[in-house]
Amino acid sequence: MGKGKGLSKMLQMKSGHLKIDCTIAEPEASSMIEAFRAIGYSIETAIADIIDNSISAGAKNIWIDYSWRGPDSVIGIMDDGCGMSDEELIQAMRLGSISPLSERRENDLGRFGMGMKTASFSQCRKFCVLSKKAGNEKTFWTWDLDFVNQENAWKIIRYIPEGIDFLERFDRLESGTVVLWWDIDRVTKDLSADTESSRADFLATMDRVKKHLSMVFHRYIExxxxxxxxxxxIEPWDPFMIGFNGLQVRPEAMLDGGRVRIKGFILPHRSKLSAEQYDYGKGPKGSWVAHQGFYVYRNDxxxxxxxWLGLFKKEVHYDLCRIRIDLKNDIDEDWQIDIKKSVARPPARLKEALLAIAKETRARAVEVYRHRGKIVKRRLGGDEYLPVWEERIRHGKRFYRINRQHPLVRKLVxxxxxxxxxIEKVFQVIEETVPIPLITLRENENENPHGKPFEGRCENxxxxxxxxxKKFISDGIGEKEAKARLANMEPFNFYVELIEKL
Ligand SMILES: Nc1ncnc2c1ncn2[C@@H]1O[C@H](COP(=O)(O)OP(=O)(O)O)[C@@H](O)[C@H]1O
Ligand SMILES: [Mg+2]
Incomplete structure (x- = not known):
C-alpha cells in the first residue's frame, strides 16, 4: 500500500518532466465484458442485486415480470423509486459508476458501482434500462454484448425492444426504473426450445427466485x-420465526462500538409447532439443518x-440455532463483502466475540433437545441408551460396529x-467399509449438511x-416401559414426539 502510494507520487512529480514513459493500457471491451459474465451470480442473486438498487432509490413497489417465449423470453424488474435523468442513467450504465471507496448514503444497498451491469450480464446478453424522474421525460439505454463485441468499444445504444406488454405499467408511474433483460442465454441455455417441459423448468426457476427474495428482503417486505x-x-420469510410459540430470544450484543449487533435465537422445538409451522421453518433451503447458523444483514x-462462517460445521443437534448479525454499510471492507453480496467474512478481531456468542446460543439450542429427552424419559422411566453404531478400537485403530444388542438387529441374528x-458376514462387510474418509471430507466441505436419521421420511x-x-407389547412389556425403551433407542430418540403419539 505505502509502496504503491510512493510510486504514484513519484510518477506525478516526474511525469511533469517527462522522465518516465507511460502509455494507456485500456481494457479490451469485448473480452472484458465476457469476463464480467463469469462472476458467478445465480439468477436469484442477480435479481436480488437489481432489487437492491430499487430499494436504495426509495421504491415502495417492485414488480418482477416475465414472459416465457423459449429463447425469446424476457424478464423485467420495475420499481417506483426516484428514477434517473438521462445523464444519471448514462453514468449508471458505466461499469464502476461509483467507487467502493466513496462514502454511501446510510440507506444505500450498493457496493461497487457494478451490480446492475454485472448482475444483468450474468444472465443475459442484452439489457435495457428505462427510467424516469418525476416531471421528466422517460429515457432509456441498452447494453448489447454483441454490439460491444462487434465494435470492441464500451458503447451503449438508444434502443428498447417492442411489444412487451408489462412495460405499459411504467407509463402510469410518476417516477421509476425498469431493468429489462432479454436474450437471457444463461437462463434459457438448457431450455432452448419452447416446449411444455422447458416452460415448467423456467417456472421452477422463478419459484426459486421467489423463495430467495422472500428471505433476502423479508425485513423490507415486513x-x-x-x-x-x-x-x-411475495410474502416475507422470517428466519427467526419471531412471534412463534416457544421461541427463545437472547439479549442483543453490541460489538465494534455498536456498528455490529448480534442476537441469538433458539427456535421452538418441533413439538411446539404445527406441521405447517414446522414446514415454514425449513425455509428456502428446505431443511432445518441447512438453516442453522449466522444470518448476516447489511442495512437490513x-x-x-x-x-457458521467457518467457525463450526452444521450438525443436526444445532438445527434450532440461528444467530442474527446486523451490519451497517460503512464496514464492507472489514467484512469482505463481495460483488454479488453473497459473501461476508468477519474480521479477525471479532472472531473471539462471535465464537463466544455462538457457543452460548448453540449450547442453549442443544439443551432444548436434552430437555425434551429428559421430560420424556422422566415420564416414561427409561434406562439404557441403545445406539445402532458403536465405536471400537482394534490394534490402535478406530472402527465402527453395528450394535448386536439393538433390538432391530438382535431380532435378526x-x-x-x-x-x-x-447376516453376520454381511454385517462384517458393511462394518469394514464404512466410508469414513468420504464422510469426513464432506463434513469439512460443509456444503450440504448431513440430514438427521430419517429426515423427510417420517412415515417410514x-x-x-x-x-x-407391537413386538414389545406382545412380549408382555408394559406400554410405558415399551415407550421408554423406544425413546432411548437410536434412531427413535430423534422422534420422541412420535413416541408420545403411539
Ligand atoms: N432502480 C434504480 N433507480 C434509481 N437509480 C438506480 C437504479 N438502479 C441503478 N441506479 C443508479 O445506478 C447506480 C449504479 O448501480 P449499480 O451498478 O447497481 O452499482 P451500486 O448499486 O453499487 O451503486 C446506482 O448507484 C444508482 O445511482
Ligand atoms: Mg446496485
Missing part, C-alpha cells in the same frame, strides 16, 4: 415494501443465510442358523416404531 412476482405479492438486507451366519420411521412397539 415494513411494507411490496415485491410482486408476476403480479402476486440479508447477505448470508444460515452459515439371535437364532443361530445359516441365515444368521449370512413411524412404521418401524409401530412394529417394534
Amino acid at each position: 415494513r411494507g415494501v411490496k415485491i410482486r412476482l408476476q403480479g402476486r405479492d 438486507r440479508l447477505l448470508v443465510a444460515g452459515d 439371535q437364532d443361530p442358523g445359516p441365515l444368521s451366519t449370512e 420411521v413411524l412404521d418401524i416404531m409401530k412394529k417394534i412397539y
Whole structure:
C-alpha cells in the first residue's frame, strides 16, 4: 500500500518532466465484458442485486415480470423509486459508476458501482434500462454484448425492444426504473426450445427466485415494501420465526462500538409447532439443518443465510440455532463483502466475540433437545441408551460396529442358523467399509449438511416404531416401559414426539 502510494507520487512529480514513459493500457471491451459474465451470480442473486438498487432509490413497489417465449423470453424488474435523468442513467450504465471507496448514503444497498451491469450480464446478453424522474421525460439505454463485441468499444445504444406488454405499467408511474433483460442465454441455455417441459423448468426457476427474495428482503417486505412476482405479492420469510410459540430470544450484543449487533435465537422445538409451522421453518433451503447458523444483514438486507462462517460445521443437534448479525454499510471492507453480496467474512478481531456468542446460543439450542429427552424419559422411566453404531478400537485403530444388542438387529441374528451366519458376514462387510474418509471430507466441505436419521421420511420411521412397539407389547412389556425403551433407542430418540403419539 505505502509502496504503491510512493510510486504514484513519484510518477506525478516526474511525469511533469517527462522522465518516465507511460502509455494507456485500456481494457479490451469485448473480452472484458465476457469476463464480467463469469462472476458467478445465480439468477436469484442477480435479481436480488437489481432489487437492491430499487430499494436504495426509495421504491415502495417492485414488480418482477416475465414472459416465457423459449429463447425469446424476457424478464423485467420495475420499481417506483426516484428514477434517473438521462445523464444519471448514462453514468449508471458505466461499469464502476461509483467507487467502493466513496462514502454511501446510510440507506444505500450498493457496493461497487457494478451490480446492475454485472448482475444483468450474468444472465443475459442484452439489457435495457428505462427510467424516469418525476416531471421528466422517460429515457432509456441498452447494453448489447454483441454490439460491444462487434465494435470492441464500451458503447451503449438508444434502443428498447417492442411489444412487451408489462412495460405499459411504467407509463402510469410518476417516477421509476425498469431493468429489462432479454436474450437471457444463461437462463434459457438448457431450455432452448419452447416446449411444455422447458416452460415448467423456467417456472421452477422463478419459484426459486421467489423463495430467495422472500428471505433476502423479508425485513423490507415486513415494513411494507411490496415485491410482486408476476403480479402476486411475495410474502416475507422470517428466519427467526419471531412471534412463534416457544421461541427463545437472547439479549442483543453490541460489538465494534455498536456498528455490529448480534442476537441469538433458539427456535421452538418441533413439538411446539404445527406441521405447517414446522414446514415454514425449513425455509428456502428446505431443511432445518441447512438453516442453522449466522444470518448476516447489511442495512437490513440479508447477505448470508444460515452459515457458521467457518467457525463450526452444521450438525443436526444445532438445527434450532440461528444467530442474527446486523451490519451497517460503512464496514464492507472489514467484512469482505463481495460483488454479488453473497459473501461476508468477519474480521479477525471479532472472531473471539462471535465464537463466544455462538457457543452460548448453540449450547442453549442443544439443551432444548436434552430437555425434551429428559421430560420424556422422566415420564416414561427409561434406562439404557441403545445406539445402532458403536465405536471400537482394534490394534490402535478406530472402527465402527453395528450394535448386536439393538433390538432391530438382535431380532435378526439371535437364532443361530445359516441365515444368521449370512447376516453376520454381511454385517462384517458393511462394518469394514464404512466410508469414513468420504464422510469426513464432506463434513469439512460443509456444503450440504448431513440430514438427521430419517429426515423427510417420517412415515417410514413411524412404521418401524409401530412394529417394534407391537413386538414389545406382545412380549408382555408394559406400554410405558415399551415407550421408554423406544425413546432411548437410536434412531427413535430423534422422534420422541412420535413416541408420545403411539
Ligand atoms: N432502480 C434504480 N433507480 C434509481 N437509480 C438506480 C437504479 N438502479 C441503478 N441506479 C443508479 O445506478 C447506480 C449504479 O448501480 P449499480 O451498478 O447497481 O452499482 P451500486 O448499486 O453499487 O451503486 C446506482 O448507484 C444508482 O445511482
Ligand atoms: Mg446496485
